Amino acid sequence: MGPRVDAVLSDEALPARTSVVVIGGGIIGVSTALFLAEKGIPVVLCEKGRIGAEQSSRNWGWTRVMGRDPKEIPLGLESLKLWRRMNEITGAETGFRQCGIVYTCDTAKEVADYEAWLEHARAFQLDSRLLAPDEIEGVLPGAARKFAGALHTPSDGRAEPAKAAPAIAEAARARGAVILTACAVRGIETKAGAVCGVVTERGSIGCDSVVLAGGAWSRLFCGNMDLNLPTLKILGSVMRTEPLAGAPEVSAGGSDYAFRKRLDGGYTVVRRNASVAEIVPDSFRLMPDFMPALVRQWKELRLRVGGRFMTEWNVPKSWAMDQPSPFEQVRVLDPAPNGRLIEQGRDNLARAFPAFANMRVAESWGGLIDVTPDGVPVISPVAAMPGFFLATGFSGHGFGIGPGAGKMMADMVAGDPSVIDPTPYRFARFARM
DSSP states (O other): OOOOOOOOOOOOOOBBOSSSEOOOHHHHHHHHHHHHHHHTTOOOEEOOSOTTTTHHHOOEEEEEEEEEEEEEEHHHHHHHHHHHHHHHTTTTTOEOOOOOOOOSSSSHHHHOOOOHHHHHHGGGGGOOEEEEEGHHHHHSSOOSSSOEEEEEEOOOOOOOHHHHHHHHHHHHHHTTTTEEOOOOEEEEEEEEEEEEEEEEEEEEEEOSSSEEOGGGGGHHHHTTTTTOOOOOEEEEEEEEEEEOOOSSSSEEEOOOOEEEEEESSSSEEOTTTOOOEOOOOHHTTHHHHHHHHHHHHHGEEEESSHHHHHHHHHHHHHOOTTTOOOOHHOOOOOHHHHHHHHHHHHHHHHOOOGGGGGGOOOEEEEEEEEEEEOOOOOEEETTTTTEEEEEOOOOOHHHHHHHHHHHHHHOOOOOOOOOOOOGGGGGGGOOOO
């Protein structure tokens, strides 16, 4: 099972009508609902399972701008502003701490790559800077490994994935949103080609707009509407330790390890730069879209053929709205972690930082991450269906940039100006010629 997530009880009544329905109760969906509710816009959030039970509680818990694609930096900056106020906004403990993040470098090439990134980042006036080898100990103490340099961003932070999405959902409800769990949306109803409602397993809800924030499920949902959303899933494997004294406060990642401190005094640990990409039927359907990314990231991916191929082969690709949907058959995606990568992450970290040598593994889990061909999310209206919006494909970055993405989507749905240029996130960029 995945990590234990703070429980969010469902509202009982299914509204006959609202203004906006948000599909998906992860960090993106609950943030969208919160900022719509803050605008006084009636909103209903429908989650097929439990709030934050999938990748929104299974990620590393980093809230960073450092190292992001330049297209995502504005979202990261807006999100950090919100993360710093998130306990105040929600009236709850979301775990945010501005601890800073460090990327250590084993080679001169890695240092040069971060120098190149800094050139892109200068326009945003970030506090990121390169550390010389003799400066690293002052920021990231206790290393036994000799590093060629490091990239440090003091303003980056961390939060608690198992707490954040539930807290934001409750804050949205306190502002008037309706939160429905164990309530899958089977499809969207239209009138004259535009959104006019949704059909859930519990009945219909009339609405003017729908936001799909379905994470790894979004491609399947769109396929039933004859929309080709080019996303694939990769498996992330994460572990947490028992409370551990003497290890760094700052979060850090190297070529083959990453960690961040948790509120309980333990650490979340991963094998960085290694994810499993299971070969599934969509791998072949989307090969033209993903081939450039596969070439770029070949060393980071572990291609596998396993049981997931037949699992996805057997999932219905279309269904009638008066019949149970695939979203009712599997409420929570709960894949097993890759044990080998968990062990590698633990061992690599212990060798790099002796303070972790006696760490005790308390729990490990897997999570399926929805990725786009360019690694940048889709936050966009869908021109073919007025009133339908996508907020998905966050490619493993959703937790950190989720609050900013939710605020941006709320502005988009409301027709209000946004501080973030939506152009890099438009759905139309994936249209095949």
